[in-house]
Amino acid sequence: MRANATTRVVGTPVPRKEGAEKLHGRARYVDDIEREGMWYGTTVRSTIPRGLIRSIAFDESFDWREFVVVTAKDIPGKNHIQLIIADQPCLADTQVNHCDEAIVLLAHPDKHKLRAAAAAVEIDYEPLPAVLSIEESELRDVIVWGENNVFKSFLLQKGNVDEVWDQAAHIVEGEYRTGAQEHLYIENNGVIAEYSHEEGVTVWGSLQCPFYVHRSLLAVFALREDKVRVIQTETGGAFGGKEDFPSILASHAALLALKSGHVVKMVFDRMEDLAATPKRHPSRIRHRTAVDEDGKLLAIEIDLGTDGGAYSTLSSTVLSRATLHACGPYVCPNVRIRSHAWATNTVPYGAFRGFGAPQSIFAVERHMDEIAARLGMDPVELRRRNFLREGDTTATEQLMREPVMMNDLMDRILEESSFYARKMRFAQENPTSAVKRGIGIAAFFHGAGFTGSGERYLNSLAGIDVTADGQVRVLVSSTEFGQGTNTILPQIAAEALLVEYADVGMAPADTRVVPNSGPTVASRTAMVVGRLVERASLQLVGMLRSEGLLAAEYSRDEFFAACERYRVLKGELVSLCRYEAPPNVFWDDQEYRGEAYPAFAWSIHVAQVAVDMTTYSTEVEEYWAIQEVGRVLNPVLAGGQIEGGVAQGVGYALYEKVLLENGRMANNQMTNYIMPTAADVPAIHVYFAEQPFAYGGYGAKGIGELPHDGPAPAILNAIRNATGLACNAIPLLPEDMLAKLSEVAAMQKDVIR
Amino acid sequence: MNAQWSTVQLTVNGLRHTVQAPPMKRLLDVLREDLRLTGVKEGCGEGECGSCSVLMNGELVNSCLVPVLQAAGATIQTVEGLAPQGELSLLQKAFLECGGAQCGICTPGMLMAATQLLERTPNPTINEIREGLAGNLCRCTGFIRIFESVVAAAATKAAAVRKEESHAR
Numbered sequence: 001m002r003a004n005a006t007t008r009v010v011g012t013p014v015p016r017k018e019g020a021e022k023l024h025g026r027a028r029y030v031d032d033i034e035r036e037g038m039w040y041g042t043t044v045r046s047t048i049p050r051g052l053i054r055s056i057a058f059d060e061s062f063d064w065r066e067f068v069v070v071t072a073k074d075i076p077g078k079n080h081i082q083l084i085i086a087d088q089p090c091l092a093d094t095q096v097n098h099c100d101e102a103i104v105l106l107a108h109p110d111k112h113k114l115r116a117a118a119a120a121v122e123i124d125y126e127p128l129p130a131v132l133s134i135e136e137s138e139l140r141d142v143i144v145w146g147e148n149n150v151f152k153s154f155l156l157q158k159g160n161v162d163e164v165w166d167q168a169a170h171i172v173e174g175e176y177r178t179g180a181q182e183h184l185y186i187e188n189n190g191v192i193a194e195y196s197h198e199e200g201v202t203v204w205g206s207l208q209c210p211f212y213v214h215r216s217l218l219a220v221f222a223l224r225e226d227k228v229r230v231i232q233t234e235t236g237g238a239f240g241g242k243e244d245f246p247s248i249l250a251s252h253a254a255l256l257a258l259k260s261g262h263v264v265k266m267v268f269d270r271m272e273d274l275a276a277t278p279k280r281h282p283s284r285i286r287h288r289t290a291v292d293e294d295g296k297l298l299a300i301e302i303d304l305g306t307d308g309g310a311y312s313t314l315s316s317t318v319l320s321r322a323t324l325h326a327c328g329p330y331v332c333p334n335v336r337i338r339s340h341a342w343a344t345n346t347v348p349y350g351a352f353r354g355f356g357a358p359q360s361i362f363a364v365e366r367h368m369d370e371i372a373a374r375l376g377m378d379p380v381e382l383r384r385r386n387f388l389r390e391g392d393t394t395a396t397e398q399l400m401r402e403p404v405m406m407n408d409l410m411d412r413i414l415e416e417s418s419f420y421a422r423k424m425r426f427a428q429e430n431p432t433s434a435v436k437r438g439i440g441i442a443a444f445f446h447g448a449g450f451t452g453s454g455e456r457y458l459n460s461l462a463g464i465d466v467t468a469d470g471q472v473r474v475l476v477s478s479t480e481f482g483q484g485t486n487t488i489l490p491q492i493a494a495e496a497l498l499v500e501y502a503d504v505g506m507a508p509a510d511t512r513v514v515p516n517s518g519p520t521v522a523s524r525t526a527m528v529v530g531r532l533v534e535r536a537s538l539q540l541v542g543m544l545r546s547e548g549l550l551a552a553e554y555s556r557d558e559f560f561a562a563c564e565r566y567r568v569l570k571g572e573l574v575s576l577c578r579y580e581a582p583p584n585v586f587w588d589d590q591e592y593r594g595e596a597y598p599a600f601a602w603s604i605h606v607a608q609v610a611v612d613m614t615t616y617s618t619e620v621e622e623y624w625a626i627q628e629v630g631r632v633l634n635p636v637l638a639g640g641q642i643e644g645g646v647a648q649g650v651g652y653a654l655y656e657k658v659l660l661e662n663g664r665m666a667n668n669q670m671t672n673y674i675m676p677t678a679a680d681v682p683a684i685h686v687y688f689a690e691q692p693f694a695y696g697g698y699g700a701k702g703i704g705e706l707p708h709d710g711p712a713p714a715i716l717n718a719i720r721n722a723t724g725l726a727c728n729a730i731p732l733l734p735e736d737m738l739a740k741l742s743e744v745a746a747m748q749k750d751v752i753r
Numbered sequence: 754m755n756a757q758w759s760t761v762q763l764t765v766n767g768l769r770h771t772v773q774a775p776p777m778k779r780l781l782d783v784l785r786e787d788l789r790l791t792g793v794k795e796g797c798g799e800g801e802c803g804s805c806s807v808l809m810n811g812e813l814v815n816s817c818l819v820p821v822l823q824a825a826g827a828t829i830q831t832v833e834g835l836a837p838q839g840e841l842s843l844l845q846k847a848f849l850e851c852g853g854a855q856c857g858i859c860t861p862g863m864l865m866a867a868t869q870l871l872e873r874t875p876n877p878t879i880n881e882i883r884e885g886l887a888g889n890l891c892r893c894t895g896f897i898r899i900f901e902s903v904v905a906a907a908a909t910k911a912a913a914v915r916k917e918e919s920h921a922r
Binding site: 025269675 | 832836841854861882892894895897
C-alpha cells in the first residue's frame with residue numbers, strides 16, 4: 001500500500017526549513033520591517049459593551065496637524081468583514097456591540113504620538129442594555145443579535161433517547177463549564193498596508209489565512225481581485241488567533257494607507273491584543289446519560305451552549321465541531337444533542353486550536369469519570385466497554401471504515417504510565433499527606449479537515465513548480481506559524497519527486513504568487529494539502545515522462561535536467577492539483593448526518609497531579625500522551641505539536657482565566673493572565689501509533705489541534721482521583737478549588753442537619 | 754535631535770555605538786530602531802515574556818525594562834552576536850536539531866537565557882534548566898524540546914572540552 005511504503009524523507013526528522021533564519025534572529029516578522037516614509041496607525045475603541053454612538057469629538061487643544069483620521073464614513077466599499085455571515089462592521093458606525101470595538105483609526109509619522117492622540121478623541125454614547133453571559137442571552141429579555149440571540153443551533157439525533165430513560169440501570173447527569181482562553185501567541189497581531197491607484201491594496205502581515213484577508217479587503221475596498229494582494233510575513237504563533245482577526249486589522253491599516261497616501265504599520269501592544277482580539281468560546285455543557293448495569297452507554301442527551309460574543313464570526317463552525325465531538329470516541333445507539341451559539345456583548349470569540357472540541361471533550365470525559373464513579377467501575381474499563389470500533393457508527397452515523405486503535409492505545413498508555421501502580425500508591429499515601437496525588441485519564445478523537453462538505457466547498461488548489469534556477473517550490477497558501485508547514489510539505493514533494501529535502505522550498509505565501517489551498521486551520525495541512533502536494537508532485541513527474549524527458553527510473557540530476565528541458569520547451573513547469581474527496585464521503589448538512597470528517601485522529605492522555613490541600617494549588621507532575629495520527633511526517637515536529645498542545649491544555653485547565661468586568665477584559669496583561677512557564681510544565685511523554693490514512697499526504701491525518709483536547713479532562717479527573725472533588729469547571733485556580741470545597745462542606749452540613 | 758536627548762555609548766555584539774535618544778527610551782527600542790537589531794523581540798513590554806532578553810554586562814535583562822541611559826557604557830549581547838561568523842553556534846544547532854524553535858518569536862530571548870545558563874552552569878540539571886528559562890515564555894513548544902536542546906548543547910560542549918583536554922595531554 002502506497003501510504004505504508006518505505007520512505008526516504010517523509011518520516012525523518014529533517015530540520016525546520018526556516019529554522020536557521022529564526023535561530024539567527026534574521027527571520028523578518030512584521031514589526032521588523034521598516035519602509036521609507038512609513039506611518040503608524042492606532043485604533044480608538046469603545047469603552048462600553050453596547051450603545052449608540054452619539055458623537056465623535058476631537059479635543060481642540062490637541063495638535064491634529066499631520067494626523068490622518070478614518071471613520072466608517074471613509075470606507076469605499078462595504079463596512080463589513082467578510083467571513084461566514086457579514087454581520088461584523090469593519091468600523092463601528094452608529095452603534096457599538098462590545099467593548100474595545102474599533103470606531104476611529106488614526107495615523108501619524110511618529111508612532112510615539114499616537115497614544116496621546118487616541119486619548120484626545122472623545123466618543124459620546126447612549127448606552128443600551130448589554131447581555132454578558134450565556135444565561136442572560138438565552139433569557140432573551142434583551143435581544144442583541146438577530147431575532148433571538150442565536151447565531152446558530154444544531155439538533156443532532158440518532159435513534160431515540162426518549163425510549164431509553166425508563167429502562168436504564170443508571171441515569172447520570174452533569175453540568176460542565178469551560179472558560180475563555182487567550183491564544184497568547186508571543187507575537188502580537190500586526191500588519192503593514194500600502195495603497196496605490198495602480199496596484200490597489202497590498203498588505204503584509206502576521207496571519208494564518210492570506211485568502212481570508214484578501215476576500216475581506218475586496219469587500220471593504222470594492223476592488224477587483226487583482227487589485228488586492230496579501231503577503232504573510234513570518235508569523236510568531238497563531239493557534240487560530242490569526243485566522244479571522246487579521247482581516248479586520250488589515251482593513252484598518254489599508255484604510256489609513258488609502259487616506260494618508262503612506263505605507264502604514266499597525267502593530268498591537270500586548271494589552272490591546274489581549275483586550276481586543278478573539279479568544280476561545282466559553283461553554284456550558286449539560287450531559288444526561290443512560291447506562292446499563294455493565295456500563296454500556298444506552299442514551300446520551302447533551303445540551304451544549306457556547307458564548308459567541310457580539311458578532312457571528314466563526315461561532316457557527318466552532319459550534320458544529322463542538323457538537324460533532326460531544327459524544328467523544330464512544331458508540332451509543334441513541335443520541336440527542338441540542339446546541340446553541342449565543343450572542344453576548346463581548347469581543348467575538350473565535351478560532352483556537354481544537355475549535356470547540358476541547359470544550360465538548362472536557363465535558364464528556366469528565367462525565368465519563370462521574371458515570372464510572374456512580375457504577376463503582378474503573379474509569380478505564382468503562383471507556384473500554386464503549387469505545388468506537390471498526391464497523392460502529394458515530395452520533396452522525398458515520399461508519400468507522402478503518403480499525404480504531406483505542407484499546408491498543410489504552411494498553412500502551414497504561415503500561416507506559418504505570419497507571420494502576422501509581423493509583424494504588426497514591427491511595428495508600430494520600431490519607432496521611434497534605435499533598436494529595438492522583439492520576440486521571442482522558443480518551444478522545446479529533447476530526448481532521450473541514451467538517452462535512454467543507455473540503456468540497458473549499459475546493460483547494462495546490463501544487464509545485466520548478467524555477468529557472470532549478471529550485472522546486474511548493475505552491476500553497478498554507479502558512480507557517482510554528483507548526484511546520486514549511487517543512488512537511490517540502491518533505492512530501494521531495495519524497496514524491498525522488499529528490500532531496502534541500503531541493504524543495506516554499507513559494508512565498510503571497511496571494512499573487514500561490515493558488516488558494518484553503519485556510520491554515522482545522523488540522524488540514526498535512527492531510528488535505530499534503531495530499532495535494534503529493535499528487536501534484538507525481539503529476540509533475542508524469543508531465544516530464546509524457547514529454548519523453550524522464551525514464552521510469554531516474555537520478556536527481558536526471559530529474560533536474562529533464563525539468564530544464566521541459567522549461568525550454570514549454571516556458572514553465574507548473575503542476576497543480578485540485579481537491580478530490582475520498583470515495584464514499586456523504587454529508588447531509590440539513591440532518592447533520594453522514595461523514596462528519598474525512599478522518600479522525602485518536603488519542604489518550606494520562607495526567608498525574610499533586611494537589612496541595614493547604615494552598616489548593618495543583619501541580620501537574622507528569623504527563624503521558626499517546627496518539628494515532630496516521631503517518632507521522634516528521635517525528636521532531638510532531639512531538640513538538642503534542643507537547644505544545646499539552647502545555648496549552650495545562651494552562652486551559654489550571655491557570656488561564658479571562659476576567660471580564662462589564663464585558664471588558666480586566667486582566668489584559670501577561671502579568672495577570674498566566675500561562676505555564678518552563679518551571680510549570682510537567683515532564684511530557686509522547687508516543688505515536690501509526691496507521692496511515694490512504695487519502696492523507698503520505699498517510700498523514702491531522703495532528704495540530706488534537707493534543708489540546710485531552711489535558712483539561714485528564715487533569716480534572718486526576719484531581720477527582722486525588723481529592724474526591726468533582727470539579728466540573730475550568731480554569732480551576734486555587735481560589736476556585738477553595739470555593740468548591742466550601743460548597744461541598746456547606747452541602748454536607750445541610751445533610752447532617 | 755532634541756535638546757533633552759542623551760548621548761549614550763554602548764558596545765553591542767563587539768561593536769561600539771553612540772546613540773542619541775531620549776534617556777528613558779527603552780533599550781529594546783534603541784536596539785531595534787536605532788541599531789536595527791530586530792532579532793530582539795517585543796512580546797509584552799512589561800518584563801513578563803522574556804522575548805526581548807539580552808545580555809547586559811553578562812547579566813540577562815529584559816531590554817523592555819531598561820532605559821537606555823542605564824545601559825550607558827554597557828556591553829550588550831543580542832541573538833545577532835551568537836553566530837557572528839554566520840555559522841550556527843552549538844546552542845543554536847541544538848535548537849535546530851531538537852525542535853527547540855517553532856514559531857521562532859521567543860527564540861532569540863530563549864537563546865540568550867540559555868547562553869547565560871550554560872555559561873554559569875555548563876552541565877545543568879533539568880531543574881536548573883527549568884529555573885534558568887522560567888523568565889522566558891514559549892507558547893509553541895511546551896518547553897520540552899527547549900530543555901532537550903539545552904541538554905544537547907551542554908553535552909556537545911562537554912564532549913568537545915573532553916576532546917580538547919585529551920589532545921592537550
